[in-house]
Amino acid sequence: MKTIFSKQDKIDGILEEVKNIAGILWERGWSEKNAGNISVLLPDRIQLSELSGSDEYKLKNSFPALKQQCFYMTATGKRMQDVAKSPTRNGLFVQLNKSGDGYLIVRQTFNTIQPTSEFLSHLGIHNMIAERRTGETVVMHTHATEIIALTQYSKIKNSEDLNRILLGMHPETMVFIPKGLGLVPYILPGTQAIADATINSFKDHDIVVWKKHGIFAIGKSLTDTFDHIDIVCKAARIWFQCKSAGFEPEGLKDDQLNELKKLAQKFNS
Numbered sequence: 001m002k003t004i005f006s007k008q009d010k011i012d013g014i015l016e017e018v019k020n021i022a023g024i025l026w027e028r029g030w031s032e033k034n035a036g037n038i039s040v041l042l043p044d045r046i047q048l049s050e051l052s053g054s055d056e057y058k059l060k061n062s063f064p065a066l067k068q069q070c071f072y073m074t075a076t077g078k079r080m081q082d083v084a085k086s087p088t089r090n091g092l093f094v095q096l097n098k099s100g101d102g103y104l105i106v107r108q109t110f111n112t113i114q115p116t117s118e119f120l121s122h123l124g125i126h127n128m129i130a131e132r133r134t135g136e137t138v139v140m141h142t143h144a145t146e147i148i149a150l151t152q153y154s155k156i157k158n159s160e161d162l163n164r165i166l167l168g169m170h171p172e173t174m175v176f177i178p179k180g181l182g183l184v185p186y187i188l189p190g191t192q193a194i195a196d197a198t199i200n201s202f203k204d205h206d207i208v209v210w211k212k213h214g215i216f217a218i219g220k221s222l223t224d225t226f227d228h229i230d231i232v233c234k235a236a237r238i239w240f241q242c243k244s245a246g247f248e249p250e251g252l253k254d255d256q257l258n259e260l261k262k263l264a265q266k267f268n269s
């Protein structure tokens with residue numbers, strides 16, 4: 001039988017992982033100041049709402065697949081290097097209401113703390129995952145320098161252009177990111193428009209890149225999600241290093257990529 005203690009252990013485990021990964025994001029230079037945000041669907045449906053005296057905040061949209069679900073989420077404006085020190089002072093727990101069109105801040109350490117400004121993208125992505133039942137629990141956004149730099153290249157106009165470069169840089173990209181990266185054009189951050197474009201792009205891709213802004217990844221754990229970002233950033237660095245050395249990277253050939261795609265299918269089945 002599950003006890004409240006086992007749930008608490010799971011939450012403590014998630015918070016430890018948040019500390020670790022937030023620290024790495026900052027050390028990489030991908031999450032300067034408050035750049036980037038993380039949300040994690042908590043295991044089981046933890047009825048933390050009873051512990052809270054908070055008001056319910058209404059949402060313009062409804063997230064029906066997330067009814068009553070609880071999330072850990074980084075707070076808006078909080079520095080990622082501080083999240084690494086204390087995920088609870090720099091983040092919060094939210095629970096969606098019974099209709100999925102509002103939320104409670106359920107374990108609020110400080111009165112002024114609010115969820116990330118990319119809340120709509122995070123909730124929208126979690127809602128899409130819940131509907132398709134693929135089991136990812138983490139949504140991570142960071143300002144990955146290599147990827148932002150790549151999107152400044154005027155010849156990269158769409159997802160196909162981006163994937164043509166990145167998937168051929170090393171075998172791991174195709175194996176672990178087989179559906180490739182989606183490229184969302186520049187849209188004002190924090191808006192419903194960028195959230196809609198992101199959710200749409202995740203339908204066909206494993207990772208979504210925001211032009212001139214950053215990257216969004218999903219995964220079954222924080223480490224798994226970070227690894228996806230790490231793999232594509234390495235691909236981008238290889239491309240830049242070849243270019244800086246003065247030659248055009250050859251990239252993997254189509255038959256080599258197809259072979260890797262088959263391997264990925266075996267790997268992920």
Ligand code: 13P
Nearest residue numbers: 034036037076077116117
């Ligand atoms: P928040 O501090 O609101 O999470 O914003 C950071 C960010 O990266 C916005 O895109």
Ligand code: ZN
Nearest residue numbers: 035036213214
């Ligand atoms: Zn951002």
